[in-house]
Amino acid sequence: MFRPSKKLMLYLLALLSPVVGHAQTCDSATIPATTPTSQFTDNSNGTVTDNKTGLTWKRCSEGQTWNNSTCMSNAATYTWQNALKRAQTVNSGIGFAGKKDWRVPNIKELRSIVERQCNDPAINLTIFPNTLSTTVFWSSSPTDLYGDNDGKTAWVIYSDDGHGRWIGKNKNASVRLVRGGL
Numbered sequence: 361m362f363r364p365s366k367k368l369m370l371y372l373l374a375l376l377s378p379v380v381g382h383a384q385t386c387d388s389a390t391i392p393a394t395t396p397t398s399q400f401t402d403n404s405n406g407t408v409t410d411n412k413t414g415l416t417w418k419r420c421s422e423g424q425t426w427n428n429s430t431c432m433s434n435a436a437t438y439t440w441q442n443a444l445k446r447a448q449t450v451n452s453g454i455g456f457a458g459k460k461d462w463r464v465p466n467i468k469e470l471r472s473i474v475e476r477q478c479n480d481p482a483i484n485l486t487i488f489p490n491t492l493s494t495t496v497f498w499s500s501s502p503t504d505l506y507g508d509n510d511g512k513t514a515w516v517i518y519s520d521d522g523h524g525r526w527i528g529k530n531k532n533a534s535v536r537l538v539r540g541g542l
């Protein structure tokens with residue numbers, strides 16, 4: 361019979377604890393919801409409409425599939441250019457939910473779905489289920505760092521804390537497509 365050593369057990373516990381013991385935390389007692397579930401209309405087709413902004417969002421990240429209750433599988437990752445191409449690919453086929461005008465959101469639109477009272481992830485998990493706290497989402501907004509307009513970086517939102525940052529366009533991040541406009 362195999363009996364793992366204490367050292368091996370401690371190593372495995374340390375390795376798995378971020379995955380097993382990590383759950384979304386929300387402070388609804390002192391921070392008002394920025395994306396309450398009541399703000400969204402479930403379109404019953406894998407999309408929701410934000411009644412505050414008028415934007416319609418895919419509930420799942422690209423690479424995931426909607427099964428009428430949650431997002432299945434893992435989100436795919438893309439470079440910035442490939443993220444933009446992904447929207448074109450969705451639209452050039454049969455589209456999604458009967459629409460062919462899906463696109464990568466700009467940074468303002470992406471910030472509009474951040475839930476400020478929550479972290480790990482900072483998103484409404486009822487509306488956008490199975491969004492991992494480790495996910496980074498592309499925006500379509502390039503950065504203009506230091507006024508140099510180098511074109512090498514773009515804005516992203518980190519789902520762990522909902523903050524916007526920039527990364528190199530050659531890096532990989534996930535995509536949540538949107539339609540409509542702010």
